[in-house]
Every structure is written in structure tokens, then in C-alpha cells.
Amino acid sequence: MSAYILPIIFLALFGYCYFKKVNTYDTFVKGAKGAIPLILDIFPFIASIMIAVALLRVSGITNMLAYVLSPVFKVLGVPGELTELILLRPFTGAGSFALLENVLSTYGADSYISRCACVILGCSETIFYVATVYFSQTKVKKLLYAIPVALICSAIGAVVACLLCKII
Amino acid sequence: MMFTSIGILLWTSPASVLGEMISASAGALKLCVELAGVYAVWLGILELVDASGLGEKLAKLLRPVIRKLFKINNSEIERMIALNMSANMLGLGNAATPMGIKAMKALDDGSGIATPAMIMLIVLNATSIQLLPSTVIGLRASAGSASPADIILPTLIATFVTSCLGVLLVKLCNSFRAKHAKKSPLNKRGEQ
Numbered sequence: 001m002s003a004y005i006l007p008i009i010f011l012a013l014f015g016y017c018y019f020k021k022v023n024t025y026d027t028f029v030k031g032a033k034g035a036i037p038l039i040l041d042i043f044p045f046i047a048s049i050m051i052a053v054a055l056l057r058v059s060g061i062t063n064m065l066a067y068v069l070s071p072v073f074k075v076l077g078v079p080g081e082l083t084e085l086i087l088l089r090p091f092t093g094a095g096s097f098a099l100l101e102n103v104l105s106t107y108g109a110d111s112y113i114s115r116c117a118c119v120i121l122g123c124s125e126t127i128f129y130v131a132t133v134y135f136s137q138t139k140v141k142k143l144l145y146a147i148p149v150a151l152i153c154s155a156i157g158a159v160v161a162c163l164l165c166k167i168i
Numbered sequence: 169m170m171f172t173s174i175g176i177l178l179w180t181s182p183a184s185v186l187g188e189m190i191s192a193s194a195g196a197l198k199l200c201v202e203l204a205g206v207y208a209v210w211l212g213i214l215e216l217v218d219a220s221g222l223g224e225k226l227a228k229l230l231r232p233v234i235r236k237l238f239k240i241n242n243s244e245i246e247r248m249i250a251l252n253m254s255a256n257m258l259g260l261g262n263a264a265t266p267m268g269i270k271a272m273k274a275l276d277d278g279s280g281i282a283t284p285a286m287i288m289l290i291v292l293n294a295t296s297i298q299l300l301p302s303t304v305i306g307l308r309a310s311a312g313s314a315s316p317a318d319i320i321l322p323t324l325i326a327t328f329v330t331s332c333l334g335v336l337l338v339k340l341c342n343s344f345r346a347k348h349a350k351k352s353p354l355n356k357r358g359e360q
Contacts, residue, residue, distance in 0.1 A: 005258075005300070006258075010213070013213065013216060013217065013220070013222070014216075016220050016222065017216050017219070017220045020220045020221065022216065022219045022220050024216065027212075027215050027216050027219045028212035028213070028215060028216055029212070030215055031211040031212040031213070031214055031215025031216070032208040032209070032211055032212040032215075033211075034207075034211045034266070035204050035205075035207040035208035035211050035266075036204055036208075038207055038211075038266060038269065039200050039203060039204040039207065042200075042269075043196065043197070043200045046196045046199060046200060047192075047193040047196035047197070050192045050193065050195055050196040050199075051189045051192040051193055051196075052173070053192070054188050054189065054191070054192035054195075055173035055174060055177070055185075055188060055189065055192075056173050058173075058177065058181075058184060058188050059172075059173040059174070059176040059177045059180070060176065060180065061172065061173060061176065093261075094199070097303065097307065100304070100307060101307060101311070104307065104308065104311035105311060108311075108312075109308050109311035109312050109313035109314075109316070110313050110314055110315075114308075114311075114313075115318075115319055115322075118301075118304045118307075118308055118319045118323075119319050119322045119323045119326055121301075121304050122298055122301035122304045122319060122323035122326070122327070123295070123298065123323050123326040123327040123330055124294075124295075124330075125261070125293060125294045125295070125296065127294045130265075130268075130290065130293050130294060131290055131294075133265060133269065134265075134268050134269055134272045134289070134290060134293070135272065135282075135286075135290075136269070137269050137272060137273045137276075138272050138273060138275075138276035138286075139276055139278050139279075139280055140276065140280060140281065140282045140286065141280045141281075142280060142281045142282060143282050143287070143290075144281065144282050144287060144341075144345075145287065145338075145341045146282055146286070146287040146290045146291065147290075149287070149291050149334060149337045149338055149341065150290060150291050150294035150295065150334065152333075152337065153291065153294065153295045153330045153331075153333050153334040153337065154294065154295065154330065156329070156330065156333060157295065157326050157327070157329065157330035160325075160326045160329050160330070161322065161323075161326045164322035164325055164326055165322055168318075168321060168322050
């Protein structure tokens with residue numbers, strides 16, 4: 001069902017453009033041209049954050065943090081097995097999806113832990129990545145409370161997610 | 169963050185540091201090549217949406233919400249934020265990024281300090297309401313779930329809660345900062 005949504009939206013868009021007499025091809029090309037300069041601009045930022053995350057993981061800091069924090073998460077009703085997933089989520093999308101696959105295959109796709117993991121991933125974002133990339137094109141040096149607020153929200157989101165999985 | 173990581177690695181496995189860093193940045197390059205393709209498609213689509221006037225219509229639809237949340241009055245920025253939010257809702261994070269970057273650039277006032285509107289955009293992107301967590305459902309289906317889509321409802325509720333909370337916290341922080349900024353010059357005058 002959901003597989004049809006995007007193709008239908010695209011079809012409708014092209015149809016609408018034809019109806020509005022927009023030069024579809026030229027306009028599309030004009031927009032697509034912006035992709036490479038954009039990537040060139042944000043590559044250094046993506047590279048730095050990925051290097052930092054790789055170092056964090058290899059040095060074992062995330063493992064240590066996960067070990068220390070898992071009792072805290074347990075008290076809040078979040079399964080301790082998901083601590084590393086929750087810790088890595090703000091940094092890396094690919095990494096946390098790899099962890100999710102791991103959870104799904106270890107505990108079974110329909111287990112409580114897997115459902116919690118799915119909802120947690122669904123309601124959170126790679127905050128550090130988004131902030132780095134979004135702010136990379138601005139002169140902003142002071143982010144003020146942007147990151148803390150986003151992190152607090154995702155942490156509460158994780159707790160709410162596990163609670164919801166118990167009820168629903 | 170990097171400093172402590174390397175510090176610890178100095179004890180555990182000093183030989184792996186450079187290799188890990190290089191493979192991570194090579195991974196970043198691979199990701200960027202992939203993203204360049206993704207952005208080319210979405211920026212092309214975005215241009216079409218804009219040129220056909222659909223962007224303006226979407227912005228008009230979302231304008232009341234955007235005006236209330238961001239306190240801005242600029243139809244071009246409103247349009248970008250509207251597109252960014254709609255892409256986020258459809259679970260298309262990668263499509264939302266180029267529009268988010270454009271909106272951020274337009275919101276920048278050059279002062280070097282994030283404006284309330286910028287922070288709101290970041291927090292909304294971090295907690296965005298997802299109508300369709302498509303990647304997660306896909307992964308769950310391939311892991312052999314009996315009903316992979318049954319996480320939609322809890323996800324929807326959870327993202328709704330976090331988004332509301334995010335908006336509330338940003339507004340609270342803003343008013344706190346505004347009060348603080350008003351008080352401090354008074355204090356200075358008092359000291360003199």
C-alpha cells in the first residue's frame with residue numbers, strides 16, 4: 001500500500017506541471033544542478049562527524065556508557081538491551097539501523113524489545129548529523145539550547161515509545 | 169569527544185586510530201556520493217513543485233502553523249519550511265535535508281548566534297511527526313514480522329508527544345532568554 005504513495009505523488013506532480021505548462025525537463029535539470037555543490041559544501045561536516053562516531057565506537061566509550069546507563073534506562077521502563085541503540089541514534093542513521101537489524105534478528109521481529117526498538121527509531125532523528133548539516137551553510141557558531149532540547153525530547157520519546165508498546 | 173576517544177585508544181589499540189579515521193571518512197564519501205544522487209532527484213522535484221506553484225499552495229495551507237511556531241513573515245522561507253516539514257512527515261528525511269539547509273541559510277542573520285526560528289526548525293526536524301516510518305517498516309517486514317505495520321500507531325503517538333514537547337521547550341527557553349536579556353542591561357545600569 002505505502003509503496004504506491006510516492007509514485008502516485010510524482011505522477012500527479014508531473015501531470016500538474018503539464019497542466020500548468022511548466023517546462024518539466026528544464027526545471028528538473030535546473031533543480032538537480034544544485035545537488036553537487038550542496039554535497040561538496042556539506043561533505044567535510046559529514047566526514048568529521050562520522051570520524052568522531054567511529055572513534056567513539058572503537059574506543060569503547062559507547063559500550064561503557066551503555067553499561068553504565070542501562071540500569072537507568074531499565075528504571076524508566078526502557079529495555080536495557082536497547083541502550084546502545086538509543087545512545088548511537090543521535091549520531092548515525094546507518095549505524096542505528098544496523099543495530100536495529102541486529103535486535104530484530106536476535107529477539108524476533110514481533111518481540112516486545114523489537115517493537116520498542118522500531119518505535120524508538122521511528123520517532124527519533126540523527127540529531128547531531130541534522131544539526132551539523134543544517135547549520136553548515138550558516139554563520140552560526142552558538143547553537144544555544146538547540147541540541148539539549150532535541151536530545152531531551154528524544155530521550156522522553158524513547159520512554160514514551162516503550163510505554164506505548166506495552167499498552168498497544 | 170574525539171580527544172577522549174583517541175586518548176583511550178592510545179591505551180587499548182594505538183595502531184587502529186588512523187585506519188579507523190580514514191575508513192570513516194571514506195564511508196562519509198560513499199554516503200555523500202549516494203546522497204548526491206538522492207539530492208539531485210529531490211532538488212529536481214522541489215524545483216518542479218516550486219515552478220508549478222504547488223509549493224506556494226502548500227505553504228499557504230501550513231502558513232498559520234508556521235507563523236505561530238516560527239514568528240516569521242517571509243513567504244519564501246515559509247515555503248521552504250512547509251516543504252521541509254511535509255517531507256519529514258512522509259518519512260523522507262533525505263528529501264527534507266536540502267530544503268532545511270536552504271531555509272536555515274535564509275534564516276541566518278549573520279550574528280553568529282542561532283535565532284529562535286532556527287532552533288525551532290532543528291528541534292522540529294529532530295522530533296518530526298512521522299506519518300509513515302517507511303524504513304523501519306521495511307526492515308521489520310524483511311525480518312519476518314507477522315504485521316510489520318502495527319508500529320505505525322505507537323510511532324505516531326510518540327512523535328506527536330515529542331514534537332509538542334519540543335515546541336513547548338523551545339518556547340519556554342525563548343521566553344526565559346528574552347526575560348534574561350531584558351534584565352541584564354537593567355542590572356548593569358543598576359551597578360553603575
